Amino acid sequence: MTVSPATNSLSPVKLLNLDHVAIAVHDLDAALAGYRSRYNVEPLYRETVENQGVEEAMIPIGGSFIQLLQPLGPETPVGKFLSNNGEGLHHVAYAVVSIEKALEHLEAEGARLIDSEPRSGGRGTRIAFVHPGDLGGTLIELVELADG
Ligand code: CO
Numbered sequence: 214m215t216v217s218p219a220t221n222s223l224s225p226v227k228l229l230n231l232d233h234v235a236i237a238v239h240d241l242d243a244a245l246a247g248y249r250s251r252y253n254v255e256p257l258y259r260e261t262v263e264n265q266g267v268e269e270a271m272i273p274i275g276g277s278f279i280q281l282l283q284p285l286g287p288e289t290p291v292g293k294f295l296s297n298n299g300e301g302l303h304h305v306a307y308a309v310v311s312i313e314k315a316l317e318h319l320e321a322e323g324a325r326l327i328d329s330e331p332r333s334g335g336r337g338t339r340i341a342f343v344h345p346g347d348l349g350g351t352l353i354e355l356v357e358l359a360d361g
Pocket of ligand 1: 233235280304306354
């Protein structure tokens with residue numbers, strides 16, 4: 214049985230695509246070397262995002278990215294994640310048209326937000342996180358791309 218997708222393109226939280234899947238690693242260089250040798254892929258971006266306490270690399274896969282995250286220190290959120298869980302899946306990120314409208318809608322829905330205001334992410338994006346306790350045990354990042 215197929216399920217019809219929602220057709221209201223004016224929805225405040227229309228999800229444009231799966232922007233990235235984020236994986237926490239101890240050593241970004243080693244992880245990139247592994248992806249290079251196993252899967253023959255290279256990062257398109259690599260940068261430090263101070264407000265998230267990470268150095269990140271973005272590997273393009275089709276229209277999405279794999280985001281590898283190395284913490285800047287053990288007391289950062291990703292540093293604590295690694296010491297509690299080890300390396301592995303950290304969050305999934307969905308691209309939205311307007312991050313303000315998405316947050317407004319989620320607040321009205323009573324969603325458990327980590328960020329009630331957008332902050333800056335890599336690639337000039339604006340992002341906000343939704344708590345993993347809100348839905349499906351998954352940390353969700355909403356991303357508004359720099360070029361809209
Ligand atoms: Co991310």
